[in-house]
Amino acid sequence: MxxxxxxxxxxxxxxxxxxxxxxxxxxxxxxxxxxxxxxxxxxxxxxxxxxxxxxxxxxxxxxxxxxxxxxxxxxxxxxxxxxxxxxxxxxxxxxxxxxxxxASAFAAPVAEAALGLALDLARGITAADRAFRAGEEAYGLAGNEETFRFAGAPVGIIGLGDLGRSLRELIRPFKNEVRVFDPWLPAAAIERLDCRPAGLDELLETSQVVFVFASVTAENEGFIGAREFARMPKGAAFLLMSRAAVVDFPAMLDAVRSGHIRAATDVFPVEPVPADDPVRQLSGLILSAHRTGGTxxxxxxxxxxxxxxxxxxxxxxxxxxxxxxxxxxxxxxxxxxxxxx
Amino acid sequence: MxxxxxxxxxxxxxxxxxxxxxxxxxxxxxxxxxxxxxxxxxxxxxxxxxxxxxxxxxxxxxxxxxxxxxxxxxxxxxxxxxxxxxxxxxxxxxxxxxxxxxASAFAAPVAEAALGLALDLARGITAADRAFRAGEEAYGLAGNEETFRFAGAPVGIIGLGDLGRSLRELIRPFKNEVRVFDPWLPAAAIERLDCRPAGLDELLETSQVVFVFASVTAENEGFIGAREFARMPKGAAFLLMSRAAVVDFPAMLDAVRSGHIRAATDVFPVEPVPADDPVRQLSGLILSAHRTGGTxxxxxxxxxxxxxxxxxxxxxxxxxxxxxxxxxxxxxxxxxxxxxx
Amino acid sequence: MxxxxxxxxxxxxxxxxxxxxxxxxxxxxxxxxxxxxxxxxxxxxxxxxxxxxxxxxxxxxxxxxxxxxxxxxxxxxxxxxxxxxxxxxxxxxxxxxxxxxxASAFAAPVAEAALGLALDLARGITAADRAFRAGEEAYGLAGNEETFRFAGAPVGIIGLGDLGRSLRELIRPFKNEVRVFDPWLPAAAIERLDCRPAGLDELLETSQVVFVFASVTAENEGFIGAREFARMPKGAAFLLMSRAAVVDFPAMLDAVRSGHIRAATDVFPVEPVPADDPVRQLSGLILSAHRTGGTxxxxxxxxxxxxxxxxxxxxxxxxxxxxxxxxxxxxxxxxxxxxxx
Amino acid sequence: MxxxxxxxxxxxxxxxxxxxxxxxxxxxxxxxxxxxxxxxxxxxxxxxxxxxxxxxxxxxxxxxxxxxxxxxxxxxxxxxxxxxxxxxxxxxxxxxxxxxxxASAFAAPVAEAALGLALDLARGITAADRAFRAGEEAYGLAGNEETFRFAGAPVGIIGLGDLGRSLRELIRPFKNEVRVFDPWLPAAAIERLDCRPAGLDELLETSQVVFVFASVTAENEGFIGAREFARMPKGAAFLLMSRAAVVDFPAMLDAVRSGHIRAATDVFPVEPVPADDPVRQLSGLILSAHRTGGTxxxxxxxxxxxxxxxxxxxxxxxxxxxxxxxxxxxxxxxxxxxxxx
The missing domain is CATH 3.40.50.720 (NAD(P)-binding Rossmann-like Domain)
Incomplete structure (x- = not known):
């Protein structure tokens, strides 16, 4: 038998x-x-x-x-x-x-962390905690000079797969206008989730918070580079949640270092990150060691x-x-x- | 005229x-x-x-x-x-x-920041960033040893006024069971918001994340003290968003220091906080300088x-x-x- | 004592x-x-x-x-x-x-019935049942010649008190654009519920479904009359849920009789309605005997x-x-x- | 070329x-x-x-x-x-x-009509309109003797495909407890939509409103018959939205005729329905001529x-x-x- x-x-x-x-x-x-x-x-x-x-x-x-x-x-x-x-x-x-x-098992924890990181970038949570520990905190309105409200801010989502959809559901109460760039999806699939299909440039130029959830393919390596970061409005927040290879990583760090954008990343071109990598000192960047999904x-x-x-x-x-x-x-x-x- | x-x-x-x-x-x-x-x-x-x-x-x-x-x-x-x-x-x-x-103008920004702080405590965002800068980051599952998912975690809200209600709406996509302690409200007003009325002890014993939005009255100063913190499960998160006087502040710091709970506070008994206040070095506490409302x-x-x-x-x-x-x-x-x- | x-x-x-x-x-x-x-x-x-x-x-x-x-x-x-x-x-x-x-105890049952009546007017439920009993049913697309989808149809709400708010929450999944006419409310109170403040004429001209929840005051008796019904698009649905006196009732019946609009009413100028009142034979009107609230x-x-x-x-x-x-x-x-x- | x-x-x-x-x-x-x-x-x-x-x-x-x-x-x-x-x-x-x-193009219109029919059965809309035309209307509470509130009533969904999911989303504001019987789905797929997996008998015994969206397969023809209707609580509402063959149609009509349940059906064993079919006179049944999807x-x-x-x-x-x-x-x-x- x-x-x-x-x-x-x-x-x-x-x-x-x-x-x-x-x-x-x-x-x-x-x-x-x-x-x-x-x-x-x-x-x-x-x-x-x-x-x-x-x-x-x-x-x-x-x-x-x-x-x-x-x-x-x-x-x-x-x-x-x-x-x-x-x-x-x-x-x-x-x-x-x-x-x-x-793989979609990772979508919910990544999206939850992505929202946490986005709220942090918008409201300056980690930065304010660091300032407080350094004795440099500012109270009330003075402590909000560089913050913005996540609620109502225009949001861009690059890649509306499992991760992007999960994030989209989490942010509904914040009533953001959400643009999506995802060349694998028809407009109707994006609109059903109450998002607007957009080209990459339009999305970057109009969004205050950009989430990257795109997978890496042969065609899209490094497709977000210096030119793209330059299109983002000053002070916008950029969250890299999927794969380091979809961005030109040094260009992203430059855009942060210059103060043009603030960012959070869960992924790095080389992991573990070398001990002496200067990324560790970059103040406008929230560092997460490829840990948002692995709960x-x-x-x-x-x-x-x-x-x-x-x-x-x-x-x-x-x-x-x-x-x-x-x-x-x-x-x-x-x-x-x-x-x- | x-x-x-x-x-x-x-x-x-x-x-x-x-x-x-x-x-x-x-x-x-x-x-x-x-x-x-x-x-x-x-x-x-x-x-x-x-x-x-x-x-x-x-x-x-x-x-x-x-x-x-x-x-x-x-x-x-x-x-x-x-x-x-x-x-x-x-x-x-x-x-x-x-x-x-x-006053309810402050509800939305405080609630937004409260969720950001809660996600931070749950997922270890600020702590992981600090560790990364110190060269001590842990990747993947190893980086999640002390984290928990906010989604689905039992939540307690102390004080369901404008702030609490605003937070309650923001967390709907996370599908938490939400208990509320608010002695000024009838059960029906709590249940309408899909929350469960609870006594303070029950709330503290069963919640993984506790938000305090209560106003200070003559009767409730310091009503959350050492006895109450001891009732919280180990590793639970405590967020003090309204007024420092509703908690026994030193007892809260003790509960954090001992590792029993993790916490975030936007308020302090004396503001500005003295330069040498040891609160500035407490690692399990996220520090916010009375800035979550004042946007x-x-x-x-x-x-x-x-x-x-x-x-x-x-x-x-x-x-x-x-x-x-x-x-x-x-x-x-x-x-x-x-x-x- | x-x-x-x-x-x-x-x-x-x-x-x-x-x-x-x-x-x-x-x-x-x-x-x-x-x-x-x-x-x-x-x-x-x-x-x-x-x-x-x-x-x-x-x-x-x-x-x-x-x-x-x-x-x-x-x-x-x-x-x-x-x-x-x-x-x-x-x-x-x-x-x-x-x-x-x-009084808000009646809001939920009235709103629930109002949605039922609106879906009925849009999709022709009662009318189709009546036709079926008369042996005159039409199948498939032929049975939908005079129907429209409630989902996505522009909605107007006249009076955004307890009743109107309750209805507004019930229809969220249908993703209608909702205009509100309520002269007692500031624009911000309307916008908070994701509705657009509108003048009465604009609301009537642009809405496919109009719900009337307004209370009667000294100033608004009969404020929706022949002129107002004429502004509604042909085939639009009109639901009178609050008080008969806010409309010019004969004008409403005329607008239904002529085929210009379809309607449902829960209230009548005289209740009980006289046995020989011709309103009982009007085919484009759904009749409800002041019973939507009294559950x-x-x-x-x-x-x-x-x-x-x-x-x-x-x-x-x-x-x-x-x-x-x-x-x-x-x-x-x-x-x-x-x-x- | x-x-x-x-x-x-x-x-x-x-x-x-x-x-x-x-x-x-x-x-x-x-x-x-x-x-x-x-x-x-x-x-x-x-x-x-x-x-x-x-x-x-x-x-x-x-x-x-x-x-x-x-x-x-x-x-x-x-x-x-x-x-x-x-x-x-x-x-x-x-x-x-x-x-x-x-095929999922039909899901939204069918679900919308299904909710309309369910609200109608619960609140007696079509029946009350018919009574009004016959001069037999009852006002206020007297007009609600046989009604129930759809809001909060236990709901059962048989078949959680596109149609069932669409309905499930539409009824969220009503806060029903929703049980689902769908042998093709794992429990997790049902729970993700905030429903409870249930056996057929449990669903029928506990639900006040039952929606049937199941497709016909070789195995399930007539699987809801006299035994199953008998398990439903007296006065419960039954909505047949998918295919007539999944129920024992005469048994359904018997259960309606006896007053045990109320029902609505969009499908019939033979379509068009013969002119002299007694189904046309059955008062507890709302008749819809296979028209809910074909908009x-x-x-x-x-x-x-x-x-x-x-x-x-x-x-x-x-x-x-x-x-x-x-x-x-x-x-x-x-x-x-x-x-x-």
Whole structure:
């Protein structure tokens, strides 16, 4: 009698990182879990398991020839959350094997932190705390000379995927006019969220607060550079929440250093940031060490989404929570795999 | 023919601080503005003007005998925003002269900053920035060891007046369960805002984030002390947004110092805070120099609300934006007058 | 030792109509309830009770001389909900005795019904049901020749008091542009609710759906007449929810009869409507027999609001749920007292 | 040089029905439109066009052998909106040709009408209008003996697809507790919309208002029958908005006739309904002739969604507005094709 193998190869994640005990129990109810989390599962072990494998949780390489040896495979869930080029997405598609990512698990914590950072830049929270500790605080109106109200300020969102949408919902009570630049979306998709589609230049010129949530593709590396920062109004706030590569990072630092804009960034071209990097002394910049998404609840959400969709798939139903890789676009994304959890 | 005097005695505010030119023009359309903003209007001048005065903008002393000499007075608008004991509220009430405050102009900016501070405490924004500058940042999950998600965290609001209500609306997208302690409100008024009425102890024991917006009265000075802080769960966040006197301030600092709670405060027992006050070195506390309300737009809002209500009153209609002093309660509030704008 | 009399004179209401047993128990905990609900309380009984009366629930006449004999009276709660001219509001004000109405208890049920009626007019629900019963239904697109989508249609609200505000909140998901005509409100009060202040003509000319929630005053009887209906776009919907006297009723019926507008009304110049009134045959009009407010829960809400505020008042706190009579405006309202509950 | 054919075979729709001129112009900018709307496009014509066809708008049969002859085909958009079995979905999937439906265009108008019908059943709008015309109206509380408030009533939604989600958003201001029965969805997907997952029986037993939006599949025909109606509380409201086949229609009528429930239906087992069908006389039922979705704006939305997604696809981007057929589930749906538009 055949076994139902669930091949779990989750590095750089571990199963305990992404699943609470109850979620793990639900996973184990779906089949026989074979786990490799000390090291990537060796090829020989993968190959031996494939004939009986029904689900893969992880980033195991799955070229066409391996798919040929996995006739019972029903889904691959990438729990690292970035689609890597080691899977033949086209071949998966032909076989009706969805490749899934629960990447949207990070959307809520990133958006929450993005709003926190935006309120901080607008109202000068971190800067005022620093001044207070230095004995240089200013009270009342004098303490608000360089602040602005986030409520009602024109907002620009660059990239209206899961992160951008999550942020958009969080800021509704502030009643900002929101412009969106996202060349992958039709105007109607933007308007449904009560935002206005805008070109990049228009967005930068009119927004007091700009959030960048765009993914990196072959085409958009460094697409926000000196020319773009110059278009922002003086004193505007810029928040880089997704990938350092979408901006010309030195140009961003220059725009902050000159006092033209204020900024917050959760990402850096090289991480960890070198100890002597002058970015550490830049006063108009709030520094966040790639930590806005990586909250404990987000990792558990990855596991919860993955298992819930796996349950549906094993019942013959379509997945509902994870995003499916589209062969045409999976290859356009250029995310580096994470090397720390 | 009689004049319609508008007596403007706005110190510690000035008219330019609280009115944009267009609002000032609307004020001037209501009557003849007589202004004293270099010094409080001298008694003799006040007394000379009263017979023709229809509106007072300011904190001019108005005992009963002065009211007797102002038969045409239709309203007093306190633009400093705290009701002082230098007005005979009962006598005003008898004469149908509303005493008004546009204090709610501060609600929106304070609530916005309160949310920013709460997100900061929850997600460690200011602390992480400080660590980064010190070369001690932690990335990803390691950078989230002491953070929690604001979304979904149980929230407690102490004092559901204008400030508390404004905050309550801002946090709706975060879907927190919200408990409210406000002994001046019936349960129904709390429940209408989708909050749960709670006793102080229950609120403190169950909330991960506590916002204090309570006014100071004769009865509630220092009502949150060591006993109360001890009831809060370890790691909870405490935000003091209204008046320092409602808490036992040293007890709050002790609770932060011991690591039991994290906190943010916009108010201090003595302001400006002495240069050598050890509060400046307390790492678990975000310091804000009584600056969350005093934004430029809030001051302009004071003037806009005051003039809009004055326009209604001059048309024989009830005011709609400012709050009316209630003789019974105006005397219970113990706000210190501001001495800086 | 003195008694604390609560004088309850609630006709045309009865205590059982407006209070659930638990609310009534709370009322009884506040003092000694003396009730007259078979007939209005006789003058002699009122006069005998006044010296010990602390609260009045009802519409008992309270001229100045009676107030003089009620030194311990702390509040009057009008449970019929319309301020009548049998109270000396000025004298109450002088004594610090608030006269309260829980009239806003009707706001939620009226607004809910108003939205139901508006959706009905827009989508043709009642008309389509009638056609179906007559064997004349039309399917699909053919059944929508005279319908329009409520979502996104320009809406006009005439009178933004409790009723109008309640409706405004209910329609938020439909994302209508909302214009408001309310001469008692400053622009800022309208804009805070994300509506646009408008003149009456502008509102009528631009709105696809017009809701009338205005109270009747000496000045506004019949202020929406033939001239005004003519300004509405053909096919627009008109909902009369407050008082028949604010419109020229025959002119409204003419505008419906001619096919220029469609309408719904909850009120009529004479109620009950005569059996042979031709209004009963008018096909473009939805007929509602003054029943949108009078739901069981609304009557209980009256009692609940009244008692909750009475509890606050007996504790020396200001009322929070009921509206206070303003001497200046109470006299301008011209509501007829209800003669049926 | 090759042509880019857009094969448009839209019956039972026509192009004018689903596209405003500006949308049609955008369609024509994508390629050479070849249209057959007087009759389904003849096979020979289809076959001749396929080698140069890049987009199909319509329900043209596309078995594998035809797909083999359409090497440049990039998408099929089903503008009738129901997936029919005349397409080889698996073969499309293998070739990376998405089969799309803009069916969600109907979600907003159906949900709006569903709320209108629910408010009508709750508050008795149509019934009261009918009584008024018959001279049997009851005023005030007497007119509310059989009504209930929709606000706060427990709601059940059966089927949380596009229609159910749209309704869920519309009713947010009413603050109902909402239970959802949808066996195709994980609990998390339901909870994200602030609803509670429930079994069918629990939902029926606890809900005052039940909305049915479920699609018909091989497994669920008639799944709501006499046993299920009996579980509903007396006086509850039942709204059938999707397909008649999901309920045992005679059992529904019996439950209405007996007075156990009140109901509204937009669908019937046979349409048009026979002239002598006794359903036309049933007083507790609101009759709607399959007209809640078919509004003019909904048909235009079909075209707008179809063209917007086609534009993305022609740019090499994934569609964003239409739903993609999933080979595994497209075959499970049993919608009858529409035969009237």
């Amino acid at each position: 055949s076994r139902n193998i669930i091949l779990v190869d989750p590095l750089p994640r571990t199963l305990d990182l992404i699943m609470t005990p109850d979620v793990r129990a639900r996973l184990e109810a779906l089949g026989e879990v074979v786990l490799s989390e000390d090291r990537p599962m060796p090829d020989a072990e993968v190959d031996a398991l494939l004939p009986d494998t029904v689900l893969i949780f992880g980033q195991t390489a799955m070229p066409r020839e391996r798919l040929d040896r996995a006739p019972r495979l029903r889904a691959i869930v990438n729990v690292e959350t970035n689609f890597l080029p080691n899977i033949d997405y086209q071949a998966c598609n032909e076989r009706g094997i969805p490749v899934l990512t629960p 404990r609840d987000a990792f558990y959400e990855i596991g919860a989404m993955a298992v819930a969709d796996a349950e549906l798939i094993m019942r013959g139903l379509p997945p509902q929570l994870c995003r499916r890789a589209d062969p045409a676009t999976a290859n356009r994304l250029r995310s580096k795999p994470v090397d720390v959890s | 009689s004049r319609n005097i508008i007596l403007v005695d706005p110190l510690p505010r000035t008219l330019d601080l609280i009115m944009t030119p267009d609002v000032r023009a609307r004020l001037e359309a209501l009557g003849e503005v007589v202004l004293s903003e270099d010094r409080p209007m001298p008694d003799a001048e006040v007394d000379a003007l009263l017979p023709d005065t229809v509106l007072i903008f300011g904190q001019t002393a108005m005992p009963r005998e002065r009211l007797d000499r102002a038969p045409r007075l239709r309203a007093i608008v306190n633009v400093e925003t705290n009701f002082l004991p230098n007005i005979d509220y009962q006598a005003c009430n008898e004469r149908g002269i509303p005493v008004l405050t546009p 430029r737009d809030a001051f302009y809002e004071i003037g806009a609300m005051a003039v809009a209500d004055a326009e209604l009153i001059m048309r024989g209609l009830p005011p709609q934006l400012c709050r009316r002093a209630d003789p019974a309660t105006a005397n219970r509030l113990r706000s210190k007058p501001v001495d800086v704008s | 003195s008694r604390n009399i609560i004088l309850v004179d609630p006709l045309p209401r009865t205590l059982d109509l407006i209070m659930t047993p638990d609310v009534r128990a709370r009322l009884e905990a506040l003092g000694e309830v003396v009730l007259s609900e078979d007939r209005p309380m006789p003058d002699a009984e009122v006069d005998a009770l006044l010296p010990d009366t602390v609260l009045i629930f009802g519409q008992t006449a309270m001229p100045r001389e009676r107030l003089d004999r009620a030194p311990r009276l702390r509040a009057i709660v009008n449970v019929e909900t319309n301020f009548l001219p049998n109270i000396d509001y000025q004298a109450c004000n002088e004594r610090g005795i608030p006269v309260l109405t829980p 069981r829960d609304a009557f209980y809400e009256i009692g609940a609001m009244a008692v909750a505020d009475a509890e606050l008042i007996m504790r020396g706190l200001p009322p929070q749920l009921c509206r206070r009579a303003d001497p200046a405006t109470a006299n301008r309202l011209r509501s007829k007292p209800v003669d049926v509950s | 090759s042509r880019n054919i857009i094969l448009v075979d839209p019956l039972p729709r026509t192009l004018d029905l689903i596209m405003t001129p500006d949308v049609r112009a955008r369609l024509e900018a994508l390629g050479e439109v070849v249209l057959s709307e007087d009759r389904p496009m003849p096979d020979a014509e289809v076959d001749a066009l396929l080698p140069d066809t890049v987009l199909i708008f319509g329900q043209t049969a596309m078995p594998r052998e035809r797909l083999d002859r359409a090497p440049r085909l990039r998408a099929i958009v089903n503008v009738e909106t129901n997936f029919l079995p005349n397409i080889d979905y698996q073969a499309c999937n293998e070739r990376g040709i998405p089969v799309l439906t803009p 003019r704006d909904a048909f235009y939305e079909i075209g707008a969604m179809a063209v917007a997604d086609a534009e993305l696809i022609m740019r090499g981007l994934p569609p964003q507005l239409c739903r993609r057929a999933d080979p595994a589930t497209a075959n499970r749906l049993r919608s009858k094709p529409v035969d009237v538009s």
